[in-house]
Amino acid sequence: MRKILSITFNDMILYFRDPGAVIGTFLIPVVFAVVLGFAFSGNNGPTQVRIDVIDNDNTALSQLFLTNLRQANTALVLCPADNSEDDFCRLGDDPALTEERSLGRLSNNDTLALLVIPAGFEASVEANQPVSVTYRSNENAAAPTFILQAVQAVVQRMGGALVASNVATNTVAEALPFDDDAARDAFRQQAYDEAAQLWAENPFSVSYVAAAGAPQASNSQGGFGQSVPGMASMFVTFTVLISAINLIRERKNWTLQRLTTMPVSRAQILAGKILMYFLLGMIQFIAMFGFGLLVTTILSNFSENVTPLYLGQDALGLLLIMASLTLCMTALGFLMGTLIRTEMQGAALLNLLGLSLAPLGGAWWPLDIVPEFMRVVGHISPIAWAMDGFRKLLFEQGTLVSVLPEVGIMLAMAAVFFVFAITRFKIE
Amino acid sequence: MRQALVEARGLMKTYKRKDGTEVYAVQGIDLDIYKGEVFSFLGPNGAGKTTTISMISGLLAPTKGEATIGGFSITRQPMEAKKLLGVVPQEIALYPTLSARQNLDFFGRMYGLGGKELAMAVDEVLEFTDLKDRAKDRVDTFSGGMKRRVNIGVGLLHKPQLVYMDEPTVGVDPQSRRRILDTVIRLREERKMTVLYTTHLMEEAQELSNRVGIIDQGRIIALGTVGELVQKVGEEDRLIFDVGEQHIDNAVLERFKQVAGVTRATYQSYNLKPAAGAEDSAEIIVEKRSTGTMQIVRSGQVTDGEITVYAKRGRKALPELLRIADELGVSILSVEVREPDLEAVFLHLTGRALRE
Numbered sequence A: 001m002r003k004i005l006s007i008t009f010n011d012m013i014l015y016f017r018d019p020g021a022v023i024g025t026f027l028i029p030v031v032f033a034v035v036l037g038f039a040f041s042g043n044n045g046p047t048q049v050r051i052d053v054i055d056n057d058n059t060a061l062s063q064l065f066l067t068n069l070r071q072a073n074t075a076l077v078l079c080p081a082d083n084s085e086d087d088f089c090r091l092g093d094d095p096a097l098t099e100e101r102s103l104g105r106l107s108n109n110d111t112l113a114l115l116v117i118p119a120g121f122e123a124s125v126e127a128n129q130p131v132s133v134t135y136r137s138n139e140n141a142a143a144p145t146f147i148l149q150a151v152q153a154v155v156q157r158m159g160g161a162l163v164a165s166n167v168a169t170n171t172v173a174e175a176l177p178f179d180d181d182a183a184r185d186a187f188r189q190q191a192y193d194e195a196a197q198l199w200a201e202n203p204f205s206v207s208y209v210a211a212a213g214a215p216q217a218s219n220s221q222g223g224f225g226q227s228v229p230g231m232a233s234m235f236v237t238f239t240v241l242i243s244a245i246n247l248i249r250e251r252k253n254w255t256l257q258r259l260t261t262m263p264v265s266r267a268q269i270l271a272g273k274i275l276m277y278f279l280l281g282m283i284q285f286i287a288m289f290g291f292g293l294l295v296t297t298i299l300s301n302f303s304e305n306v307t308p309l310y311l312g313q314d315a316l317g318l319l320l321i322m323a324s325l326t327l328c329m330t331a332l333g334f335l336m337g338t339l340i341r342t343e344m345q346g347a348a349l350l351n352l353l354g355l356s357l358a359p360l361g362g363a364w365w366p367l368d369i370v371p372e373f374m375r376v377v378g379h380i381s382p383i384a385w386a387m388d389g390f391r392k393l394l395f396e397q398g399t400l401v402s403v404l405p406e407v408g409i410m411l412a413m414a415a416v417f418f419v420f421a422i423t424r425f426k427i428e
Numbered sequence B: 001m002r003q004a005l006v007e008a009r010g011l012m013k014t015y016k017r018k019d020g021t022e023v024y025a026v027q028g029i030d031l032d033i034y035k036g037e038v039f040s041f042l043g044p045n046g047a048g049k050t051t052t053i054s055m056i057s058g059l060l061a062p063t064k065g066e067a068t069i070g071g072f073s074i075t076r077q078p079m080e081a082k083k084l085l086g087v088v089p090q091e092i093a094l095y096p097t098l099s100a101r102q103n104l105d106f107f108g109r110m111y112g113l114g115g116k117e118l119a120m121a122v123d124e125v126l127e128f129t130d131l132k133d134r135a136k137d138r139v140d141t142f143s144g145g146m147k148r149r150v151n152i153g154v155g156l157l158h159k160p161q162l163v164y165m166d167e168p169t170v171g172v173d174p175q176s177r178r179r180i181l182d183t184v185i186r187l188r189e190e191r192k193m194t195v196l197y198t199t200h201l202m203e204e205a206q207e208l209s210n211r212v213g214i215i216d217q218g219r220i221i222a223l224g225t226v227g228e229l230v231q232k233v234g235e236e237d238r239l240i241f242d243v244g245e246q247h248i249d250n251a252v253l254e255r256f257k258q259v260a261g262v263t264r265a266t267y268q269s270y271n272l273k274p275a276a277g278a279e280d281s282a283e284i285i286v287e288k289r290s291t292g293t294m295q296i297v298r299s300g301q302v303t304d305g306e307i308t309v310y311a312k313r314g315r316k317a318l319p320e321l322l323r324i325a326d327e328l329g330v331s332i333l334s335v336e337v338r339e340p341d342l343e344a345v346f347l348h349l350t351g352r353a354l355r356e
Ligand SMILES: Nc1ncnc2c1ncn2[C@@H]1O[C@H](COP(=O)(O)OP(=O)(O)OP(=O)(O)O)[C@@H](O)[C@H]1O
Pocket: B015, B023, B024, B025, B026, B043, B044, B045, B046, B047, B048, B049, B050, B051, B052, B090, B167, B200
């Protein structure tokens, strides 16, 4: 083990000996991420969040409730009502939702929350009877709090306005009887509108918008939340794929051959080098996210359009995605190292792989904006799975558990690459 | 009783050409290297020296045959075998962007050293190779000779019983070469190390070795002490007379043969060709094939002749030979007396010179 660590440490020193290494590894990727971050700002594409809504009441009031909810947070996509043409809600051919089906979708992470409006909702409200709207969130995805906050805020606002209009209506009725029910309803509506208006202007509801929508409300999250993980994934890919070229160089230097005449096993040599590139990739990943946070934090002091990059609520999940992608690419790098003969071939293959896997996997632009077909094809790139995972964490309040499928696929890819690389690895 | 530290049996290495035919790099080598000796492989370029060393150091898997170091099989117990061994490759196998000390430090760890022991070993090697004051400099700022010394130093870090040195003097100036040869002698004398040394220079093999294996086309064609090998060609000296452009007829050679102690006399003339690109210069430098020395000749002078006389105790016959030449009007430009050496052995066994 000591020898493995010595090899790792020595290779790390060798890597950073190159004066361009720091610039190439840290500075350039950050510049790319910042520029792209601004380019994508205002794009709310990836900021949407699915919630299932079962409206058993289906009255004007329940519809109003949902309209208010949409307005409260534009990130929410109410399924099935607001499903997009390309089936953002993931409903398939059957748009009908039952409570049972929705519960299944919740546990599959297909949706993040379920809202059930009970039958008789409008009637109960009008009769001033207590009524409750059921809200369920995915326990695994650790209750996306901003959805609940949006719901609660709407309930509160509407409830307050309804009370006010009811009170108003009743008060008016006693003093000055209405001509008929229509007149009475018109008055009630007017009173409600005025009351709702007042509530909307109420400082409380303003503070709710800020609190609940924080990450989603900002234009910059859409941009930086895409560009930081995207550029980080791409540059980490380049960095660890260089390991292939480095193997060739060490063979040319004869240092690799010299190592094999020493009491070090091939497995130890390989392990040391794999560990080095894995650590290097992780350092770069973490640094990129750190710089992304730093830059957006600084910029947020100067511009209202920029908020500090929101990194989700589960740092461990974030690290796990980074680790899986880095491992996967390191394995690919070593496989590549066994296939190429010269540094020139290595450089060519590096560019080919890096420059195809990155855009395919959605490192340059979100995969939401590409045709369905490309989105499917893109998932041959490990980066696509990493980006899916990042998006769950940065935009959908996902947790470690919710990104396990992506992590699993990347690790499986890594295993396949490693098996091929190790069986092909030769030193002489 | 001499104890073998390295034993190789039937080592063979073949490579496949692109067209599917096989190239024999090494075709069956049996070898014992005894504890405490310096054993040299002497052979021309491409003879198979590096390939053999690679197979007995665990770098190359032999196509056939096997080797042990200190009783440990290099293929089946590589860790144990390699611990006994320090290898100095023919190439400079160092990290060019690291300092001498960093290189030594890293490779020392690979030999299993650490802590104080490592620091001491590195200091000692820097001292031994006389690189103390350059220890902190990057290896790519070193001269060829200094790189060679670091290259050697790495192989000595863990004080192995056995060191392989593959042509360690290639491409270094005479001064550094001397230093390296002295190092080898010190390793044997002071540290009682066993050394396997490869070279295509017979002077080196002759000076350093207890025993020499002459290797050619992947086979050991002769093996023994320098004395034993030289005996194979008899104890005759070679006297080489440079006669320049003169034509020498058989009568001269016949007279030479009658001198006491002389067994043979031959005449060879060469067409000297100027080095490519130097055809027009007034003076051209050419290499004499027989002695391997460089000579400046006037432009236009394109032939050069030599009389080679084989004689027991050649120096005694020399005055008489010179007198005869004078008598016959042959002017002798220079004379060289060569005692029997490994060069002659190689020539005798293969009909070719060691350096082409
Ligand atoms: N990888 C290889 N593929 C094909 N042929 C090879 C390979 N390596 C060595 N050879 C051949 O094997 C033969 C022996 O090579 P080797 O390097 O052992 O010679 P050497 O005695 O060390 O020569 P030198 O003095 O030039 O170092 C040569 O003819 C060489 O061309």
